[in-house]
Amino acid sequence: MAQNLLKAASIVAAMALSGAVHAGASGAMLGNTCAGCHGTHGVSAGAAPSLKGLPTDYLKQAMHDFKSDKRPATIMNRIAKGYSDADIDAMAAYFGGMK
Amino acid sequence: MSNMKRREFIKVAGAAGAATGLGLMGMPMKASAAGGHVIVIGGGYGGTIAAKYIRLADPGIKVTLIEQNRTYHSCPFSNTVIGGLNDIGFIEHTYDGLASKNGVNIVHDTVTGIDAAKRTVTTANSGTMSYDRLVVSPGIDFRYDTIDGYDEAASHQVPHAWKAGPQTALLRAQLEAMPNGGTFVIACPPNPFRCPPGPYERISLVANYFKNHKPNSKIVVLDAKDKFSKQGLFQAGWTKHYGFGTDNSMIEWVSKANDGTVKAVDANKRVAITEFSEHQADVLNVIPAQKAGHIAHVAGLVNESGWCPVDYKTFESTIHKNVHVIGDAAIASPLPKSGYAANSEAKVCAAAIVDLMNGREPGHPAYVNTCYSLITPNHGISVAAVYDMGADGKVAGVKGAGGLTPADGNNQMEAIYAQSWYANIMGDMFSGT
Numbered sequence: 001m002a003q004n005l006l007k008a009a010s011i012v013a014a015m016a017l018s019g020a021v022h023a024g025a026s027g028a029m030l031g032n033t034c035a036g037c038h039g040t041h042g043v044s045a046g047a048a049p050s051l052k053g054l055p056t057d058y059l060k061q062a063m064h065d066f067k068s069d070k071r072p073a074t075i076m077n078r079i080a081k082g083y084s085d086a087d088i089d090a091m092a093a094y095f096g097g098m099k
Numbered sequence: 100m101s102n103m104k105r106r107e108f109i110k111v112a113g114a115a116g117a118a119t120g121l122g123l124m125g126m127p128m129k130a131s132a133a134g135g136h137v138i139v140i141g142g143g144y145g146g147t148i149a150a151k152y153i154r155l156a157d158p159g160i161k162v163t164l165i166e167q168n169r170t171y172h173s174c175p176f177s178n179t180v181i182g183g184l185n186d187i188g189f190i191e192h193t194y195d196g197l198a199s200k201n202g203v204n205i206v207h208d209t210v211t212g213i214d215a216a217k218r219t220v221t222t223a224n225s226g227t228m229s230y231d232r233l234v235v236s237p238g239i240d241f242r243y244d245t246i247d248g249y250d251e252a253a254s255h256q257v258p259h260a261w262k263a264g265p266q267t268a269l270l271r272a273q274l275e276a277m278p279n280g281g282t283f284v285i286a287c288p289p290n291p292f293r294c295p296p297g298p299y300e301r302i303s304l305v306a307n308y309f310k311n312h313k314p315n316s317k318i319v320v321l322d323a324k325d326k327f328s329k330q331g332l333f334q335a336g337w338t339k340h341y342g343f344g345t346d347n348s349m350i351e352w353v354s355k356a357n358d359g360t361v362k363a364v365d366a367n368k369r370v371a372i373t374e375f376s377e378h379q380a381d382v383l384n385v386i387p388a389q390k391a392g393h394i395a396h397v398a399g400l401v402n403e404s405g406w407c408p409v410d411y412k413t414f415e416s417t418i419h420k421n422v423h424v425i426g427d428a429a430i431a432s433p434l435p436k437s438g439y440a441a442n443s444e445a446k447v448c449a450a451a452i453v454d455l456m457n458g459r460e461p462g463h464p465a466y467v468n469t470c471y472s473l474i475t476p477n478h479g480i481s482v483a484a485v486y487d488m489g490a491d492g493k494v495a496g497v498k499g500a501g502g503l504t505p506a507d508g509n510n511q512m513e514a515i516y517a518q519s520w521y522a523n524i525m526g527d528m529f530s531g532t
Contacts, residue, residue, distance in 0.1 A: 025465035032152065032446045033467040036439050037516075039523040040532040046519025074504070074512050075469065075483055082467075082485025082500030 024086055027094030034091070042095045056096030063088045134159050135231040135456050138220050140210050140394060142166030142194060144175075144438040145236035145426030147528040148445035149452075150203045156453040163204040163230075164197065165222065171529070172263035174294060175438045176521050181260065181271050182304025183312075184476055190263055196531025213398035215419035232452050235400060235407075235416075236426045236445070237392025238262070239293045239436075242405070245388045246286075247363035247372075256366045257383045260301075261293065273382045274305065279313040281381035284371050286361040287322040291406070292389045293427045293436045295328035296482070300472040301384075303333065306341045306349050307475050319378055320352040321371055322359040323388070328435075329472060329480055332504060336474030361385065391428035398422070406430045411494045413451035413461055414444055423448050433496055434486060440468045442524060464488055468501075471517035479513030480504045 031042065034051065038044050042051030051059065065071035066080035067088075083091070139150045142164050150164045173190040180187050197203040212221040213233065221227045241259065243250040249257065260270040274283065283305055287298040302318055309316040327333075337343030337350050353359040353373075363372040369383040390396070390405035400407045400416050407424040409416055409431065414423045425431075425448050426441035434440040443466045451461035466486040471479050484501035488494050504513060526532065 025463040029446070029450060029462060029465045032450075033443050033465050035446075035527050036442050036467070036524045037469055037520050040527045040530070043532065044519070044523055045526050045530075046522040047515050048519045048523060074509050074516060075481055078483045078500060078502050079467070079469070079485060080500075082487075082497040087465075 024084065024090070027090035030083075030087055030091045031094040034095075041098060051095040052098045054095060056092045059092035059096055060088055063092065134161070136161045136163065136229065137232050137234065137452060137456075138162075138228060138230040139164045139234040139236065140213075140220070141236035141238060141392070141426070142168075142171060142197075142205075143236060143238055143426065144173075144441035144524075144528065145445045146234065147194075147197060148442050149234045149236065149423075149425060149449045151197060151201045151528070151531075152446050152449035153453055154201045154203060156450065157457065158202065160453065160456060161204065162202075163206055163228065164194070165206045165208055165210055165220070165225075166194065167207065167209050168264070169193070169207050170264075172267065173438075173521075173525065174261070174263045174297070175524075177260070177263040177267045178297065178301045178304045179473065180267050181274065181301060182308045183271065183275070184304065184307075187268050187271075190267070192525060192529045194529070196529050198531075200531025210394050211397075213394065213400075213419075213422065215398070215422050218421060231421070231456060233422045234414075234445075234448060234452070235395060235398070235422060235424045235428065236441070237394045237428050239389045239391065239427045240393050240396075242388040242390055246361055246385065248366060249364040249385055249387060253364065253366035254385075257364060257369065257385050259386050260384060261297075261386050261389075270382070270384055274308065277313065277316070277381045280315040281313070282317045282319060282379070283309075283382045283384070284319045284321065284369075284378050284380035285384040286364075286371055286386060287320060287324065287327070287359075288386045288388050289323040289360075291432075291436060292386070294438070295435055296333070296470060296472045298386060299327055299329065299333045300474075302350060303336060303341075303472070303474040306337070309349060310341065316349070318350045319380075320350065320359075321361050321373060321378065322352065322354050323361070324359075325354045325356050329482055329503060331506075332480040333472070333474065335506070336478055336480065336510075340475055340478065389427075391424075395424065395428050400424055400428075402430075404430065411488060412447070412464055412492065413455070414448035415451075423452065431494075433484075433494065434466055435468055435470070437468055437470050438524065439470055440466070442527065443467050464494075466494065469520065471513065471520050473514060473517055474510075475514075477514050478510045479515070479517040480508070480510065481513055481517075 044050040066076040139146045171192045179185045194205045198205045208222040208225045258266045258270040260266040341349040369380045371378045416422045425444040427436040447464040454461040468484045471481045485497045
């Protein structure tokens with residue numbers, strides 16, 4: 001009984017934890033939506049740039065600059081406007097953290 | 100989650116799994132994860148990605164992909180084959196990478212039935228298989244009852260070429276055999292259908308072929324709609340490259356309001372018949388109205404619309420538990436029936452399945468659509484959208500984001516990015532990274 005309670009408590013704790021960390025989508029969830037154009041795990045086989053392992057700060061700045069139209073592009077200005085600051089942080093950390 | 104918590108958590112999830120019959124397959128449970136077996140039906144834009152991303156997220160889950168064909172032909176970029184820009188080999192892919200690098204068990208067979216209560220799938224030649232969760236990604240089928248005289252048999256004379264492969268090659272061969280000065284008639288379907296800009300890209304690339312090789316030829320578009328995807332961009336491109344809107348236009352577009360809906364076809368004579376007129380073609384391409392792929396109907400996964408209702412957070416069917424439907428067959432509006440949307444849905448579905456099989460609440464989803472079309476080999480246009488799920492569980496496009504290529508956009512660069520899109524989305528599906 002005590003053991004069951006402990007297990008139940010750990011589930012609640014785990015869910016609360018994941019809820020607190022990921023108010024929106026996770027970096028992986030967001031980053032995987034990029035793969036259709038930028039390749040699996042951000043490794044591109046075409047003209048679209050690879051994202052894997054780029055500096056996190058660079059990725060963040062690029063997305064903010066696309067979002068504000070400071071940096072011209074064909075399609076990224078339209079796409080970057082779909083993401084919040086927290087989303088951009090999560091995506092940039094996801095690709096920036098890849099080895 | 101700390102290691103301690105994670106271990107504890109997996110034990111609980113494993114216990115819950117056993118209690119609900121997760122060990123149905125009698126397979127040894129993997130120590131590293133909850134284990135279990137997912138079957139994916141259909142190896143296209145949705146199914147390949149669901150299979151791969153489940154394996155990437157949790158290699159402890161066994162994944163079996165059941166697909167009828169040994170060779171896959173991509174619908175996106177099949178218009179470049181029809182327009183003579185690429186050979187059929189350009190859109191051919193095999194499942195070797197998914198098998199060897201991602202450890203997906205590939206079974207080439209036809210699924211004949213799904214028993215959602217027993218959680219089994221029956222195949223034509225490989226017997227019956229059990230699953231813990233099932234992903235159904237069957238694509239589309241045609242509503243052959245909507246056009247008199249047009250059915251599967253007629254499609255061997257008058258191709259639809261709306262499932263890529265032999266149909267693509269047939270339409271290409273007919274266009275090649277057509278004399279200069281001939282008429283290509285294409286019947287475009289009513290909504291909803293697979294790849295909304297697809298017919299208009301086809302018209303563009305056939306026009307490009309005619310302009311360069313058979314310049315006296317004409318294209319008559321008989322449309323069951325009064326407007327279509329990327330219409331302004333397509334028509335601006337047709338005006339620029341193919342004289343659209345002039346007396347000498349290569350392309351004539353007949354809208355629904357102008358008697359564009361094809362009601363009947365004489366396949367032997369290559370005649371398309373509308374309410375008030377008959378159109379004699381040298382090459383006739385009929386794209387009929389559509390519905391979810393056959394197995395979705397057999398398995399009772401469709402509602403009265405002929406498509407499959409799903410929960411947008413997991414893509415689990417709202418009709419049958421433990422069965423997920425993704426891609427063109429699913430009702431996923433506002434996500435379109437596009438290859439990129441299928442890819443995006445598959446990733447949301449895969450993540451949810453991995454969470455559910457590990458006893459976790461599925462995380463917040465994210466969806467994107469990015470769709471390029473070619474008007475010439477060097478003139479590309481696009482539409483993009485980013486979608487989010489609100490607190491009410493409804494999915495909507497993020498306001499202020501997405502949309503079409505601007506009128507003054509860089510069409511040459513977009514044509515280059517269209518090629519890049521194809522390389523990378525095919526790699527995502529088949530290269531096994």
